[in-house]
Amino acid sequence: MIQKINRMSLVEQVAAQIEELIQSEQWTVGAKIPPETELMEQFAVSRNTLREAIRALVHAGFLETKQGSGTIVRSKNTLDAALKKYVKKATMLETVDVRIALEKQAAELAAHHRTDQDLAQLEASIKACQQAAEQDDVDQFIASDINFHKAVVHAGNNQLLIQLYEPLTEVLYAFIQDIITLDKPFQYEEGLHTDLLDAIRTQDAEAAAHYIESYLKIVKENVMTMMEE
Amino acid sequence: MIQKINRMSLVEQVAAQIEELIQSEQWTVGAKIPPETELMEQFAVSRNTLREAIRALVHAGFLETKQGSGTIVRSKNTLDAALKKYVKKATMLETVDVRIALEKQAAELAAHHRTDQDLAQLEASIKACQQAAEQDDVDQFIASDINFHKAVVHAGNNQLLIQLYEPLTEVLYAFIQDIITLDKPFQYEEGLHTDLLDAIRTQDAEAAAHYIESYLKIVKENVMTMMEE
DNA sequence: CCGCATTTGTTCGTATGTATC
DNA sequence: GGATACATACGAACAAATGCG
Numbered sequence: 001m002i003q004k005i006n007r008m009s010l011v012e013q014v015a016a017q018i019e020e021l022i023q024s025e026q027w028t029v030g031a032k033i034p035p036e037t038e039l040m041e042q043f044a045v046s047r048n049t050l051r052e053a054i055r056a057l058v059h060a061g062f063l064e065t066k067q068g069s070g071t072i073v074r075s076k077n078t079l080d081a082a083l084k085k086y087v088k089k090a091t092m093l094e095t096v097d098v099r100i101a102l103e104k105q106a107a108e109l110a111a112h113h114r115t116d117q118d119l120a121q122l123e124a125s126i127k128a129c130q131q132a133a134e135q136d137d138v139d140q141f142i143a144s145d146i147n148f149h150k151a152v153v154h155a156g157n158n159q160l161l162i163q164l165y166e167p168l169t170e171v172l173y174a175f176i177q178d179i180i181t182l183d184k185p186f187q188y189e190e191g192l193h194t195d196l197l198d199a200i201r202t203q204d205a206e207a208a209a210h211y212i213e214s215y216l217k218i219v220k221e222n223v224m225t226m227m228e229e
Numbered sequence: 230m231i232q233k234i235n236r237m238s239l240v241e242q243v244a245a246q247i248e249e250l251i252q253s254e255q256w257t258v259g260a261k262i263p264p265e266t267e268l269m270e271q272f273a274v275s276r277n278t279l280r281e282a283i284r285a286l287v288h289a290g291f292l293e294t295k296q297g298s299g300t301i302v303r304s305k306n307t308l309d310a311a312l313k314k315y316v317k318k319a320t321m322l323e324t325v326d327v328r329i330a331l332e333k334q335a336a337e338l339a340a341h342h343r344t345d346q347d348l349a350q351l352e353a354s355i356k357a358c359q360q361a362a363e364q365d366d367v368d369q370f371i372a373s374d375i376n377f378h379k380a381v382v383h384a385g386n387n388q389l390l391i392q393l394y395e396p397l398t399e400v401l402y403a404f405i406q407d408i409i410t411l412d413k414p415f416q417y418e419e420g421l422h423t424d425l426l427d428a429i430r431t432q433d434a435e436a437a438a439h440y441i442e443s444y445l446k447i448v449k450e451n452v453m454t455m456m457e458e
Numbered sequence: 459c460c461g462c463a464t465t466t467g468t469t470c471g472t473a474t475g476t477a478t479c
Numbered sequence: 480g481g482a483t484a485c486a487t488a489c490g491a492a493c494a495a496a497t498g499c500g
Contacts, residue, residue: 009487011284035465046489048277051466055240055281056288067466068496082311090389097334098389105330160319161327164393238467264485275469280486296486297476 014043014053022062022073032070033063083167092223095171100216102165103149107196107212109156111205118155119201125151126193142176148193152212155200175223243272243282251291251302261299262292312396321404321452324397329445331394332378335385336425336441340434347384348430354380355422371405377422381441384429404452 008016021027034042040050054071057063061081064074075081087095110118125148132141146169153165196215199207237245250256263271269279283300286292290310293303304310316324339347354377361370375398382394425444428436 011487012288015288037465048280048490049488051277052281052284056285059241059244059285059289065466066497068464068498070465070497079311079315082308086306086308086389086392094387094389097338097387098331098393101330101334101390102327104334105326109326158323158326160315160323161330163315164327240467266485277470278468294486295477297484298478299485 010045010049011052011056014045014050015056017043018053018057019062022076025076027073029073029076032072035070077163079163080167083164084170087167087171092171092175093220095168096216096220096223099165099168099172100213100220102161102168103153103216104209104212106153106156106158106161106165107200107208108205109158109161110152111200111203111208113157114155114200114203118151119197121151122148122155122193122197122200126197129193138177142173145176146173152196152200239274239278240281240285243274243279244285246272247282247286248291251305254305256302258302258305261301264299306392308392309396312393313399316396316400321400322449324400325445325449325452328394328397328401329442329449331390331397332382332445333438333441335382335387335390335394336429336437337434338385338387338390339381339429340432340437342386343384343429343432347380348426350380351377351384351422351426351429355426358422367406371402374405375402381425381429 018027022029027033033039036047036050036054040047043050054063054065058065058071060078061075062073062078063071065071125144128144129141129148132138132144150166150169153162156162196208196211199205199211247256247262251258256262262268265276265279265283269276272279283292283294287294287300289307290304290313291302291307292300294300354373357373358370358377361367361373379395379398382391385391425437425440428434428440
């Protein structure tokens with residue numbers, strides 16, 4: 001069997017290997033990676049070649065270098081960094097529409113694929129919301145609320161969808177804060193999330209999607225009224 | 230006014246400038262960029278520094294280098310490259326579900342926001358499909374079909390959504406080819422797209438979403454049966 | 459605070475493989 | 480095939496920042 005020639009440049013090969021080391025968590029986030037001299041020996045390449053590989057990963061957001069100190073692992077995936085950049089530039093209205101699209105689909109999938117573990121996670125998130133509401137802890141409530149939505153998406157069991165959804169939540173955090181603090185005196189509606197949970201539990205995909213739609217339609221209206229001001 | 234010290238490394242500065250040149254379309258996609266020796270002079274940096282910057286942009290998907298030939302501009306934005314990478318790793322089933330999510334929402338938005346220009350574009354795409362079908366040109370038909378779906382998403386007038394959708398189509402191209410060539414002897418259903426066009430023209434968001442849903446449900450079933458084999 | 463080793467940042471020189479005319 | 484232009488790769492050296500004793 002004749003093998004294909006390795007057409008990848010040395011730099012690409014080294015970069016791919018390092019990326020693999022990060023994603024397999026042999027190099028954990030936050031940890032310092034071996035110095036250049038050491039990596040030169042391990043990969044058996046020159047310093048310049050190694051540096052080009054490292055620089056590529058720095059630019060992509062995987063690594064962070066500090067002169068005199070060393071190089072540390074900064075992040076595990078690039079999509080997150082790239083998406084955040086774009087979401088930042090997009091208008092809030094656009095972001096909300098994309099969120100509606102993804103979360104609705106996720107809710108339908110969750111209704112089909114949810115495990116007992118998923119249901120437990122959803123219940124826990126709802127409880128956290130209730131507790132925060134009782135204590136009038138706005139920040140905690142928002143965090144718990146976002147956690148609930150994330151849990152829904154996770155229950156959908158679609159990795160690609162999860163990766164796309166995650167960066168959106170971060171941007172919405174500050175916005176939701178504005179809505180709650182400005183628009184209303186922060187009142188927690190009891191059945192807000194439990195309806196969706198029931199729909200997912202009973203595997204009623206249609207109801208789950210409908211809940212998300214009506215909920216996010218309200219969010220969208222809030223966004224639009226805020227933009228008019 | 231005291232200015233902050235420029236703490237960016239030379240490589241980062243060069244990379245940022247090149248990125249700017251690309252996004253401002255002073256360096257257009259497909260065009261060859263000046264050779265390294267020339268850029269060394271223009272940026273007033275050494276070869277290795279320049280190379281590290283270029284390598285970072287190559288890894289990000291902006292540039293593409295070919296030994297002996299030169300370096301050309303490959304893409305205008307990173308999100309596209311990052312997404313493609315992820316989509317490639319995701320299963321086809323996951324990709325289809327995400328596509329359903331995005332396209333459904335886009336169809337609803339299109340029904341609301343479509344302009345006369347959008348409608349004209351949709352009609353043109355449908356005509357291209359019909360022509361390709363009459364001539365039994367499978368490749369051309371697939372291309373036109375994808376163009377139609379892209380036109381729907383564009384009519385939704387949500388930049389973020391468009392950016393997310395675009396990379397998905399590329400991956401699906403090869404797959405749709407398989408379905409058409411293997412599964413069926415390539416027959417074009419007349420009303421396939423016209424129903425959606427009518428829904429968008431009459432601004433019936435619900436019907437538009439419903440059409441996308443039923444259409445992509447068929448696609449999804451095809452994916453699932455193919456995976457079983 | 460000083461001196462020193464470590465580590466990344468930057469530059470130059472040189473040789474080699476590859477595409478284009 | 481030869482000449483030229485260009486990217487690839489290696490090696491050596493010095494600069495600058497950091498951290499430690």
